[in-house]
Amino acid sequence: MTYKKIIIIGGGVIGLGIGWQLAKAGAAVTIYDRSEVGRAASWAAAGMLAPLAEAHSEEPELLKLGCQSLERYSQWVAELEAEAQMSVSYRDEGTLIVGLAPDDTHQLRHLYEAQRNLRLDVNWLTGREARDIESALSPRVTAAIHCASDYQVDNRLMVTALQRAYQQHGGALHGNSTVERVVIENGIAMGIQTQDGFQNADTVILSAGCWSAQIAGIPDAIVPPVRPVKGQMLALQMEEGIAINSVIRTVRARYPTSVYLVPRTDGRLIVGATIEEMGFDTRLTVGGVFELLRGAWEAVPGVYELPILETWAGLRPGSRDNAPILGKTPVENLIYATGHYRNGILLTPITAYEVAKLVLTGETSEVILPFQLDRFLK
Ligand code: GLY
Numbered sequence: 001m002t003y004k005k006i007i008i009i010g011g012g013v014i015g016l017g018i019g020w021q022l023a024k025a026g027a028a029v030t031i032y033d034r035s036e037v038g039r040a041a042s043w044a045a046a047g048m049l050a051p052l053a054e055a056h057s058e059e060p061e062l063l064k065l066g067c068q069s070l071e072r073y074s075q076w077v078a079e080l081e082a083e084a085q086m087s088v089s090y091r092d093e094g095t096l097i098v099g100l101a102p103d104d105t106h107q108l109r110h111l112y113e114a115q116r117n118l119r120l121d122v123n124w125l126t127g128r129e130a131r132d133i134e135s136a137l138s139p140r141v142t143a144a145i146h147c148a149s150d151y152q153v154d155n156r157l158m159v160t161a162l163q164r165a166y167q168q169h170g171g172a173l174h175g176n177s178t179v180e181r182v183v184i185e186n187g188i189a190m191g192i193q194t195q196d197g198f199q200n201a202d203t204v205i206l207s208a209g210c211w212s213a214q215i216a217g218i219p220d221a222i223v224p225p226v227r228p229v230k231g232q233m234l235a236l237q238m239e240e241g242i243a244i245n246s247v248i249r250t251v252r253a254r255y256p257t258s259v260y261l262v263p264r265t266d267g268r269l270i271v272g273a274t275i276e277e278m279g280f281d282t283r284l285t286v287g288g289v290f291e292l293l294r295g296a297w298e299a300v301p302g303v304y305e306l307p308i309l310e311t312w313a314g315l316r317p318g319s320r321d322n323a324p325i326l327g328k329t330p331v332e333n334l335i336y337a338t339g340h341y342r343n344g345i346l347l348t349p350i351t352a353y354e355v356a357k358l359v360l361t362g363e364t365s366e367v368i369l370p371f372q373l374d375r376f377l378k
Helices: 014-026 060-071 073-084 100-119 127-133 157-170 209-214 286-299 301-305 346-359
Strands: 005-009 029-030 097-098 121-126 145-146 170-176 178-186 188-194 197-200 203-206 227-235 247-251 260-263 268-272 306-318 326-328 334-338
Touching: 005 014, 005 188, 005 260, 005 286, 014 029, 014 127, 014 157, 014 334, 029 145, 060 073, 060 170, 060 260, 060 346, 097 127, 100 145, 100 247, 121 127, 127 145, 157 346, 188 203, 197 247, 203 346, 209 334, 227 286, 268 286, 286 301, 301 346, 334 346
Parallel strands: 005 029, 005 203, 029 170, 097 247, 203 334
Antiparallel strands: 097 145, 121 145, 178 188, 188 197, 227 268, 227 306, 247 260, 260 268, 326 334
């Protein structure tokens, strides 16, 4: 292999994942992050691996990419856990999408039909059948869709594991280090300018999540169309009497927020999330937290008694069409891996494997071809 010098802007799971694969292949990789590595969207996420539960019939390419990434998840986890010598709590108990009122059942049925039309492996359950799987569910649950192959991983453990595996292969990490600009000469990315001066690279990869549009030096016409989409979240402590194993999601036709509950192996129950266009504002609001608690309590009444461990808000990197922006750009040696919106944790393996392959071979695979920036430039 030719020895390559790679700079990655952004040290979330996407940057770390690509960096790990490249460092493993022998490249000299340096990651720069504007704040603490892996503490933005990668830390705030819930870790749901849910191409089916989040499937929209109008986004078939994204659904396909999500399913392809999920197919590679067990291999990804095995490889990562072996190298990092730690568990990332990958769990395969599946997902239940539940309705709590007649309107919800209607919406649920619509979703189920769309999923069936996409030939997804989902099952319709009565409320009782759903409670047979998760006894903590409310007697008000009228119906549910069981997505047996929508899994979860502990995203925070994955951040730690990726950081470890990446550094073991010699990858360099610079947290709290601002990239002042990408240096481009004659249409070719030459490296970046940091507070410590110019750093040259054979390839610059932009994976800075919702900050990707703020990196100076990139020509206006090709700035990635990525914006922050706020999500408020909280974590509860599960106690005796409340044992939940599946991911539970609600469909609420009459409320602004549908919620999800994600049980962790360590006993935490993650509850999320609002979807708000509030720029870079990460404050928690009464309304946001109220909607989450109401949704969680309606689906699983027993949460009423549980202690609240943590509250936070994260910023998803939303693109104009909800799909990630992956691959080559009109600037030679400048590659994008950003805009993963609600699917960053799910899409980490496919992004890391395919973008690393692109950097090493120069060839864009069929898998990521539909997700290049050029779809926005036409
Ligand atoms: N994928 C979960 C969320 O964006 O809230």
